Each structure stands twice: as C-alpha cells, then as structure tokens.
Amino acid sequence: xxxxxxxxxxxxxxxxxxxxxxxxxxxxxxxxxxxxxxxxxxxxxxxxxxxxxxxxxxxxxxxxxxxxxxxxxxxxxxxxxxxxxxxxxxxxxxxxxxxxxxxxxxxxxxxxxxxxxxxxxxxxxxxxxxxxxxxxxxxxxxxxxxxxxxxxxxxxxxxxxxxxxxxxxxxxxxxxxxxxxxxxxxxxxxxxxxxxxxxxxxxxxxxxxxxxxxxxxxxxxxxxxxxxxxxxxxxxxxxxxxxxxxxxxxxxxxxxxxxxxxxxxxxxxxxxxxxxxxxxxxxxxxxxxxxxxxxxxxx
Ligand SMILES: Cc1ncc(COP(=O)(O)O)c(C=O)c1O
Numbered sequence: 001x002x003x004x005x006x007x008x009x010x011x012x013x014x015x016x017x018x019x020x021x022x023x024x025x026x027x028x029x030x031x032x033x034x035x036x037x038x039x040x041x042x043x044x045x046x047x048x049x050x051x052x053x054x055x056x057x058x059x060x061x062x063x064x065x066x067x068x069x070x071x072x073x074x075x076x077x078x079x080x081x082x083x084x085x086x087x088x089x090x091x092x093x094x095x096x097x098x099x100x101x102x103x104x105x106x107x108x109x110x111x112x113x114x115x116x117x118x119x120x121x122x123x124x125x126x127x128x129x130x131x132x133x134x135x136x137x138x139x140x141x142x143x144x145x146x147x148x149x150x151x152x153x154x155x156x157x158x159x160x161x162x163x164x165x166x167x168x169x170x171x172x173x174x175x176x177x178x179x180x181x182x183x184x185x186x187x188x189x190x191x192x193x194x195x196x197x198x199x200x201x202x203x204x205x206x207x208x209x210x211x212x213x214x215x216x217x218x219x220x221x222x223x224x225x226x227x228x229x230x231x232x233x234x235x236x237x238x239x240x241x242x243x244x245x246x247x248x249x250x251x252x253x254x255x256x257x258x259x260x261x262x263x264x265x266x267x268x269x270x271x272x273x274x275x276x277x278x279x280x281x282x283x284x285x286x287x288x289x290x291x292x293x294x295x296x297x298x299x
Contacts, residue, residue: 003061004024005089006054008225012108013041013050018169030282035257038145039264039292048185049081051165052158059136059157060147064244070149071096071130075108075262077293078152082280083117089125093117098127102135106163109293133284154184159218162188169287173197175280177271177288179204179263180228181237183211185291187218199226203265206236238262238296244269257290260297264290264292 002010004067019034019038038047045053060068068091071152079095086093095112101121105113112119122130131151133139139148149155162185176193178186180201190199203211208230215226234244240261248265251260259265271288274280 002054003058005024005061006058007120009057009085009088010054013045016041016168018164018171019255019257023254023285025272025275027232029275029278029280029289031280032285033271033275034285036169036287036289037196037257038165039258039290039294041292044084044295045081046294047077047290048157049077049153049280049292051161051188051220052078052153052184053081054161054164055157056149056153056155056161058088061089061184063147065091065093065147067094067143067146069094069142069146070151070281071098071127072100073098073189074106075296078295079112079117080108080295081280082153083112083115083148088115089114095119096127097121098124099200111295135143140171143216146178147162152182152184154182156218156273159182159188161192163192165189165289171285171289172285173285175200175284175286175288177202177267179267179289179291180211181205183215184218185289186211186226186228187215189289190223191218191220195223195225198278199223200227201226202235202270203228204231204233206231206233206239216243229270232266232273234261234266240275241257258294258297260293262296263293 016038019035019037026033041050070082083093094116097119135152136147142148176197176199178189178201180186180203186201193199211228234240244261244265247269248259
C-alpha cells in the first residue's frame, strides 16, 4: 500500500486516457494510432515524471527521509516535477544543476526555487562524477534522512511505476512508441509488455546508441521485442529546427494536443515519417505514449 501522503497526492491527479488520432495519412496506410495521454495526469508532475517518481517517493516516505537530493540540467523536467512533489509532500529537495549559475534564471529554475528546492550549481565535470552514484544511499557524504536520486529518476523503482502505463491500456496493439532520454521509461515498458508487441524508442539525443547498453541491465527478461530509432534527434538534445516546430504547431491545430520539442514532438514527427515510408505494416495498431514535459516548451 502506498504511503497515505502519496495516496492523497495520487487522488488529486487526472487519469491518463487513450486518444485515437484520425489523419488522412493513417487512413491511407491503414494504420490505427492512439496516444496514451500521460500529459493529462498533472500540469507539473505529468507524463513519465509521475510514473517514475511514484514508487521512489513512496520509498522515501517509508524510510522516513526528509530530504531528496537529485541532479539535472537548467530545464530539467525531472527536477521540476521533483521540486513540486517535494513541496506537496513536505519534503526538502536539493538539486545539483549542471553548469554555472546563470544571471537570468530559466522559468524552470525560477519554479524550482519558488517551490523550495535548494539549488547547487556544479561544473560539468563534477556533474559527470555525480552520474556514477546509482543507489539512494551511495552519494558520498550523504547524511541520515537524506535520499539520493540519480539523474532523471533512473532507478529500478521507477520501472514499477512505468509498468502501470500498460495496465491502463485496454485495447490490443502491435507497437508501442516512447521517447527516450535515459531509456528508463522504455525499460519499464519493455519489462511490462507482452512479447508479441514491439516497442520502439525514439532517442531525443544525438548518438543515442548508448541507450541499447543502458536499457539492457534494467530488463528482467531477455526480451528482444524492442529497438531504438536514432535518426530523429534534430541535431541533439533539446535542439529543434523549423520543420519540427511547424509539425508541433500543425499537430496542435489539427488535434488540439500540445507537444514539446524535446521528447514527444520528436517521437511523433519520427512516427509519422516512418508511417509515410511504410515502415509499419498495413493494419497495425500503434500506441504512442505522450510523456508530458510541456513545461519544457518555454525554453
Ligand atoms: C517529457 C519526457 N519524456 C520522455 C523522457 C525520457 O524518459 P527517460 O529518461 O526515462 O528515457 C523524459 C526525461 O526524463 C521527459 O522529461
């Protein structure tokens, strides 16, 4: 059973629904496309953030820890959701931020500060060192009552929350699509998926080949029903061009669904491109996970 404080937070969230996308291209190619709307869960703890944090926060509360320490960039969706959740749950939060303290705070950093997160700016080399610490008590110098959470909330507990996405999908589908940063969300989906479904990750980063190596140790079975699309990074993490931004604008105008340019925009651009190129078989049903992150739109 979830900790009562977390149960209360969960009750305040909106259920994620499944929306079918109707488009002449999909009709022509005889492809059924559905979006799993995790973006609807909460304006801030949205998408995969809630899925990943749910059982981590439960663990924090069960240990009676009072402080969560984590890391991220100046636009981190992960720190944004964590700072907000920390405030809701009365937990102190500390964020190690990559790079120098900027003179002008991004809206993400301003929110973090407003929600009480203690910000510690660290050099890129120190940031890389922090990436080595994977367990909640493994950060050197960690004190009693403090809980270390690696970048992006990439832990095994995150996988348990991600698995719940699939439990909520009541239709039968052939393919599942998800954007990838660290690959943790994808690993959770692979672990929970049926083997007759193929899972396609879309790397948000250039050179996303590392995902193959990073996802493997998170898997509970030797599944080979997954692969990563590496070509839709648009120049690198958080990079975008006019074509991508126009796609996102058109998507909103056509379906009333907002996407952002870091993760979900790239995945859906890639997905439509693959459909155009007959990558998927006619008659296939695809579910793509909208992992939220809309706060990142205001870059
Ligand atoms: C909105 C959004 N979608 C997708 C991802 C990628 O998730 P993961 O790091 O688990 O691959 C992230 C990053 O955590 C994210 O913020």
